[in-house]
Amino acid sequence: MPPPAPGDREARRKDVSEAVWHVLADKGFGGLTLRAVAAAMGVSTGMLMHYFPTKRALITHALDLLEKRTAERPRRARPAAGLATVRAILLDILPLAPDDTARNRIWVSSWDLSLADDGLTTEQADRYTRLRSAIRPHLDAARDLGELPAAADPDQLAAAAVAFTHGLVVQALFDPGRFPQDVQITMLDDFLASTALPRPDGGSRPAPGAGARSY
Amino acid sequence: MPPPAPGDREARRKDVSEAVWHVLADKGFGGLTLRAVAAAMGVSTGMLMHYFPTKRALITHALDLLEKRTAERPRRARPAAGLATVRAILLDILPLAPDDTARNRIWVSSWDLSLADDGLTTEQADRYTRLRSAIRPHLDAARDLGELPAAADPDQLAAAAVAFTHGLVVQALFDPGRFPQDVQITMLDDFLASTALPRPDGGSRPAPGAGARSY
Numbered sequence: 001m002p003p004p005a006p007g008d009r010e011a012r013r014k015d016v017s018e019a020v021w022h023v024l025a026d027k028g029f030g031g032l033t034l035r036a037v038a039a040a041m042g043v044s045t046g047m048l049m050h051y052f053p054t055k056r057a058l059i060t061h062a063l064d065l066l067e068k069r070t071a072e073r074p075r076r077a078r079p080a081a082g083l084a085t086v087r088a089i090l091l092d093i094l095p096l097a098p099d100d101t102a103r104n105r106i107w108v109s110s111w112d113l114s115l116a117d118d119g120l121t122t123e124q125a126d127r128y129t130r131l132r133s134a135i136r137p138h139l140d141a142a143r144d145l146g147e148l149p150a151a152a153d154p155d156q157l158a159a160a161a162v163a164f165t166h167g168l169v170v171q172a173l174f175d176p177g178r179f180p181q182d183v184q185i186t187m188l189d190d191f192l193a194s195t196a197l198p199r200p201d202g203g204s205r206p207a208p209g210a211g212a213r214s215y
Numbered sequence: 216m217p218p219p220a221p222g223d224r225e226a227r228r229k230d231v232s233e234a235v236w237h238v239l240a241d242k243g244f245g246g247l248t249l250r251a252v253a254a255a256m257g258v259s260t261g262m263l264m265h266y267f268p269t270k271r272a273l274i275t276h277a278l279d280l281l282e283k284r285t286a287e288r289p290r291r292a293r294p295a296a297g298l299a300t301v302r303a304i305l306l307d308i309l310p311l312a313p314d315d316t317a318r319n320r321i322w323v324s325s326w327d328l329s330l331a332d333d334g335l336t337t338e339q340a341d342r343y344t345r346l347r348s349a350i351r352p353h354l355d356a357a358r359d360l361g362e363l364p365a366a367a368d369p370d371q372l373a374a375a376a377v378a379f380t381h382g383l384v385v386q387a388l389f390d391p392g393r394f395p396q397d398v399q400i401t402m403l404d405d406f407l408a409s410t411a412l413p414r415p416d417g418g419s420r421p422a423p424g425a426g427a428r429s430y
Contacts, residue, residue, distance in 0.1 A: 028327040030245055109327040112243040115320055115388060125390040159386060159394075160402055164375065167382030171374060173330060175340040179374075187375055194409040 015041060016051055020062050021069070025102040028109030032062055059113065063120075066106050073103065082142035083192055086135055090165045090188055095172050096181045104169050132158040147196050157195060164191050230256060231266055235277050236284070240317040243324030247277055274328065278335075281321050288318065297357035298407055301350055305380045305403055310387050311396045319384045347373040362411050372410060379406050 019040040023032055034052060038045045052058040076088040095101040114120035132155070139154035139161075148157070168187060172179035179187075234255040238247055249267060253260045267273040291303040310316040329335035347370070354369035354376075363372070383402060387394035394402075 027331045030327045031331050105330055109330060111385065111389075112245045112324040112327040115324060116242045116246050121389055125393075128386055128389060129393075156398075156402055156405065159383075160379065160406060163382030163386055163402070164379045164406075165382065166385055167378030167380065168374075170326065170381055171343055171378055174326075174336055174343060178340075178344075183371075187371055187378070190371065191375060191379075 013051075016048070017061075017065055020058070020065060021102075021106075024062055024066070024106045024109065028106070029059070029062065029113045030109065032058060034058060063110065066103070066110060070103060070107075073099070082138060082145045083147050083196060085138040086142065086161060087188065087192055089135055089138070090161060090192075091185070093165050093169065094184050094188065095169055095176075096184060101173065101176070105173055108170060108173060128162065131162055135161055142196075149197055152195070160195075161191070164188075228266075231263070232276075232280055235273070235280060236317075236321075239277055239281070239321045239324065243321070244274070244277065244328045245324065247273060249273060278325065281318070281325065285318060285322075288314070297353060297360045298362050298411060300353040301357065301376060302403065302407055304350055304353070305376060305407075306400070308380050308384065309399050309403065310384055310391075311399060316388065316391070320388055323385060323388060343377065346377055350376055357411075364412055367410070375410075376406070379403075 016037070019037045020032070022040050023036045027036065034045045034048050034055070037052075037058070038048050041048075052061065073092070075092045078085045078088050093104075095104045111124070114124040135158040136154050139148065139152070139157050142148045143150065143152055143154065148154075165188070168179070168184060172184055231252070234252045235247070237255050238251045242251060249260045249263050249270070252273070253263050256263075267276065288307070290307045293300045293303050308319075310319045326339070329339040350373040351369050354363065354367070354372050357363045358365065358367055358369065363369075380403070383394070383399060387399055
């Protein structure tokens with residue numbers, strides 16, 4: 001078979017990435033093999049060895065793809081300073097729609113791999129540091145706006161917000177019936193409301209778990 | 216070689232479980248192979264095939280072992296009704312000591328496997344349901360004791376507490392230097408304090424992230 005023309009090569013590369021994503025969303029990194037990707041594409045594993053000469057090359061491609069699709073996903077507008085922006089950032093993480101569910105499922109799957117490899121552990125720790133750092137200035141702003149108590153520690157609150165969100169992701173992946181979209185959103189709003197001061201307009205602080213949104 | 220005597224068989228079975236645990240704590244389910252367990256024991260893979268004729272048998276043993284060691288782990292006393300008991304339950308989950316870290320690392324690792332298998336997904340969803348149900352009566356008691364607002368929803372609060380705790384587990388596994396024991400405990404206390412009402416003795420509600428413990 002002659003080598004494919006450049007346009008074909010690009011199309012084929014996209015097909016390969018799509019098949020890798022499909023296998024990851026279905027079976028996770030634990031089920032990511034050349035054989036599974038080849039089956040998803042209806043090609044031979046020999047053909048795929050051209051793209052991925054080693055298992056390691058396949059995994060590296062999968063991790064890059066996960067990073068790329070996460071960076072390029074559609075995001076909510078960041079409407080205002082303070083807690084409203086923290087809310088938007090965290091809503092962009094939760095598995096509220098099918099694409100978000102697949103992406104989260106693959107991230108959770110990647111933790112097993114990352115914990116077993118020192119380099120990947122460091123990369124994931126750095127990813128968490130960046131996520132907390134992205135949230136942090138909006139918590140500073142929330143404090144300046146009087147949404148949070150003056151004594152609040154934005155670093156620890158950012159870590160708590162990420163913890164709450166990722167723990168909710170995991171529960172929702174295992175039991176989507178118990179955690180449909182509206183339940184996840186209500187829980188996030190309750191979490192944020194519980195960290196906030198009562199509103200200056202005299203609205204009372206909502207009871208935790210009661211589903212009120214205070215900002 | 217003659218078959219081992221019954222006492223030897225039991226000792227050998229314990230050695231096998233110890234080796235499986237060692238491999239899981241180091242490499243996760245993604246690195247759990249007959250070869251790795253055999254290497255950890257210094258025996259042949261052929262010898263291990265006697266215990267685990269299939270990869271599936273090895274995985275089933277590993278999951279049973281994880282369940283057993285989790286059930287049998289030492290636990291804090293449950294000192295009092297209400298939030299103090301919720302605190303003890305959640306402290307028993309966090310990776311505060313090396314054994315807890317290994318166990319959590321293996322649980323997080325198991326999620327990739329469980330998400331890829333319908334039966335294991337159901338088992339993990341049921342495990343989450345049981346954990347929330349174990350916390351729930353203590354939140355009811357906390358509400359009755361006036362530690363929580365009367366309008367609080369204990370079901371959603373139990374889910375939020377589990378979410379926060381497991382999300383903190385994951386961050387701490389990846390970055391133990393950022394989340395040493397005292398930081399984890401402070402974050403948990405802040406989380407619980409943020410859901411609580413101000414104390415009836417007039418103690419003010421602590422600022423979130425400020426590390427105060429209010430009960």
